[in-house]
Amino acid sequence: MKVRLLRTLVYTKRITAQTIQIIIGAALISAAVMFFLLPNQISTGGFSGIATILYYFLNIPVGLSVIVLNIPLFIVVFIKGGRKYFLGALFGTVILSVLLSIFAVLQPLTEDRLLASIYGGIMSGAGTAVIFKARASTRRNRFIS
Numbered sequence: 001m002k003v004r005l006l007r008t009l010v011y012t013k014r015i016t017a018q019t020i021q022i023i024i025g026a027a028l029i030s031a032a033v034m035f036f037l038l039p040n041q042i043s044t045g046g047f048s049g050i051a052t053i054l055y056y057f058l059n060i061p062v063g064l065s066v067i068v069l070n071i072p073l074f075i076v077v078f079i080k081g082g083r084k085y086f087l088g089a090l091f092g093t094v095i096l097s098v099l100l101s102i103f104a105v106l107q108p109l110t111e112d113r114l115l116a117s118i119y120g121g122i123m124s125g126a127g128t129a130v131i132f133k134a135r136a137s138t139r140r141n142r143f144i145s
Contacts, residue, residue: 017134018088018134018135019091019134021130021131021133021134022088022091022092022095022130022131022134023095024127024130025092025126025127025128025129025130025131025133025134026092026095026096026099026127026131027099027127028123028124028126028127028130029048029096029123029124029127029128029131030096030099030100030102030103030127031099031103031123031127032044032119032120032121032122032123032124032127033048033052033062033100033103033120033124034062034100034103034104034106034108035103035106035108035109035119035120036108036109036110036115036116036117036119036120036123037052037116037117037120037124038052038055038062038108039108039111039116040108040110040111040112040113040116040117040120041056042113042116042117042120044120044124047065047066047069047070048062048066050065050069051063051065051066051069061100061101061104062100062101062104063096063097063098063099063100063101063104064097064101066093066096066097066100067093067094067097070093073089074086074089074090074093077089085135088134088135092131
């Protein structure tokens, strides 16, 4: 009985740490996009970049675009990757989209494109690293080549 309780506590601690890492990573990525890259018309890679382009051409909110664009990938991840990776990717993408929508109402931090590129790249890379360390994803998929 004690072993089962200990395993449950270790599992809960690991899931809590992963959840916090995903939230921090998604916050860094969404802050990079909304405070630096999007206001200076700099596109990122992946679906966030496509969402940025859709924002400028069709005025579709970035957070909504990211969720909609990821739906086909969620299906493939669920089929090929399993439930655990799917839930991490889904959680990361939903948090990213929500934070993109929240940060959309705030003012950009710089209008200098060079500084925006540097700060946005560093923050986006750091956020992606934190999320990958948590063994989750927001936009890239290791199951699709």
